[in-house]
Amino acid sequence: MSTPTPPKPRRGRAYRGVSIEARRAERHQKLLDAGIQVIGSQGYHATTVKAVCAEAGLTERYFYESFSNSEALLCEAYAHIIAQLRERIGTSLSAHQAQPDTLIEAALNSYFTYLRDHPGHARLMMVEVLGVSPTVDQHYRRVMEDFAEFLAATRRGLYPAQDTHGVDEMMIATGLIGALVNMAMRWMLSGFRESPESVVAAARTVLLAVNRHLLEG
Amino acid sequence: MSTPTPPKPRRGRAYRGVSIEARRAERHQKLLDAGIQVIGSQGYHATTVKAVCAEAGLTERYFYESFSNSEALLCEAYAHIIAQLRERIGTSLSAHQAQPDTLIEAALNSYFTYLRDHPGHARLMMVEVLGVSPTVDQHYRRVMEDFAEFLAATRRGLYPAQDTHGVDEMMIATGLIGALVNMAMRWMLSGFRESPESVVAAARTVLLAVNRHLLEG
DNA sequence: TACTTCTGACAACAAGCCATGTCAACATTG
DNA sequence: CAATGTTGACATGGCTTGTTGTCAGAAGTA
Known part of the structure; x- marks a missing residue:
């Protein structure tokens, strides 16, 4: 023993x-x-x-x-990238408080330069996450919804007393987010040939146009 | 013998x-x-x-x-759907000639109701074609470019003497197409719950806003 | 030092699917 | 009627990949 x-x-x-x-x-x-x-x-x-x-x-x-599998990696990668992008936009926004024009300019600059500086991230978040599975699609949809909500909320913050004239704010914000995504996709797929300034200018035009339209009724 | x-x-x-x-x-x-x-x-x-x-x-x-393989089927299916959609929009446009407001309304109506009536087509053309292969991505990009070009050309037809103020017309048109796609995607992913009229109204707001902005400088 | 865990290289197994092949039954032509 | 094209059901080979397992050596602990 x-x-x-x-x-x-x-x-x-x-x-x-x-x-x-x-x-x-x-x-x-x-x-x-x-x-x-x-x-x-x-x-x-x-x-x-x-x-x-x-x-x-x-x-x-x-x-x-x-x-647990490749899909889990994709989801986490996506979440990681979105978080990075959000943070980048957020910090650039906090530097230009409450001036609508410079606010938009700064945010768009952050957005487009981030994508250009991280083309792999751009491809992943705009192309590769789509059509993978219902789960991943759900995440994508959620992210889009969040960005749209953020955009709508930011606008509401700038023009608190604004009447919405009965239009669906979230649907319009969704459209605007789609505009930014599609411009970015085109820019990416063409190899980022145009200058970021010109892309930002085009994006700014669209955002300002809709903003003005909503303000002026 | x-x-x-x-x-x-x-x-x-x-x-x-x-x-x-x-x-x-x-x-x-x-x-x-x-x-x-x-x-x-x-x-x-x-x-x-x-x-x-x-x-x-x-x-x-x-x-x-x-x-020759599944990818060839996907490409042809995509082309087929896009052709159908184009035709549908085209015929609805020819019925409302040269009146900007009703023109847009008719085109948007065709677009959104087509997607609602063919949710499988909608999913294929907006989600499933992405990220499959460089070949399919190329097709997608080409289709987007064509739609943007069509939008820009239509606008030029309505306002021939219009100065573009140095903005990139195609980039803005790309953005607007993206807006329409993203609104449609949101509508689709939420099960087409909202009425087509409200979606069309939101889309119309965006298009008219940008149009007006470009006209008024 | 003796024993255990941790690590990395690689093997092994199962599963799914593409692409092609086989074969019998049916239709057509002379 | 006989020979051949056509069709459908099914089988087969082959490849890729996900996932788990094996094993020897390095690193840590009593």
Whole structure:
């Protein structure tokens, strides 16, 4: 009965000086970045687990440690990109408070330059998320709705006493968001040839036009 | 040497009273309709050759008689739908000549009611064609460009002497097309709950606003 | 040092689907 | 009637990929 008490290292221990949570988080981040990179360049349907792992410098097992499948990666990548974009727009807005014209200009500048500086992100958020599955479509729809709501709310903030003349504010905001998306898509698909200033100017024209129209009745 | 001259029926003969061309065309049409149906309801990536053939009531061999692969079917289905939509808009336009307001109203009515009456077509042309392959993306881009060009040309026809104030007409038209698409998508994804009139009204507001803005400088 | 966990490279298995092939039954022509 | 084209049901091969498993070596712990 003199069983020598076997050494019992607990699992979840540190490795190379980093805790298990930190390692996990690091791998997760690597996979997320790699996923955005691969999906943004090859397209979602040409993206394999193997390719993402190769890009991340990890083996396939760790993929399933972080994501249950490719679709989960896509969703998280999408959410990540949208959050980044939101933040960028938000900070640029807070620098130009309450002056409608410069507000719009700043927001549009943030939007279009972000897409140009991250073409992979642009492709993912505008093209690759569509038509993947009902789940992903739901996320997309939600994001669109949020942006439209944000646009409508911002306008309401600038013109509080404004009557809506019975028009569907959200539907119009949805249209305007669609205008921005389509302009961006055209700009992207043409390889960002035109200057950001001219694209911003066109977008500004549309937003201001509708704003004026709603104000003047 | 009295080899009896073997009967030599030419191939490509009639069958059940229809010529080979007619049978081929009939099968092609059946497969196209079935493809639109299946892709429009299940989504392109969930669509298999087998399912399309089952829907068409044909065997898989005939699929490859008409299409080299699923992508070819998707492209032709897309082109078919766009042509239908164009025709529908065109005929409704020719009935309301040269009166800007009713012109827009008629075109928007055709557009939105077409989508509502053919939700499968709507899904295919707005969602399923995106992110499939560079080839299909090219088609999509071309269609968008054509619609934008059509919109810009129509406007030029109504206001020939109009100065463009240096703004990029095509970029603005692209934005407006995007607005229409996004409104339609929202309408579709919410199950066409709102009345077509209210959607048309919102779309009209956007188009008229930009038009007015461009006219008044 | 002895034992355990962690890691990475790779194998293995199952599943799905595209694309083609086989074969018997039916239709047509001479 | 006989020979051949046509059709439909079904089978088959082959490829790709997702997902899990194996195993040896490195790193940590008692």
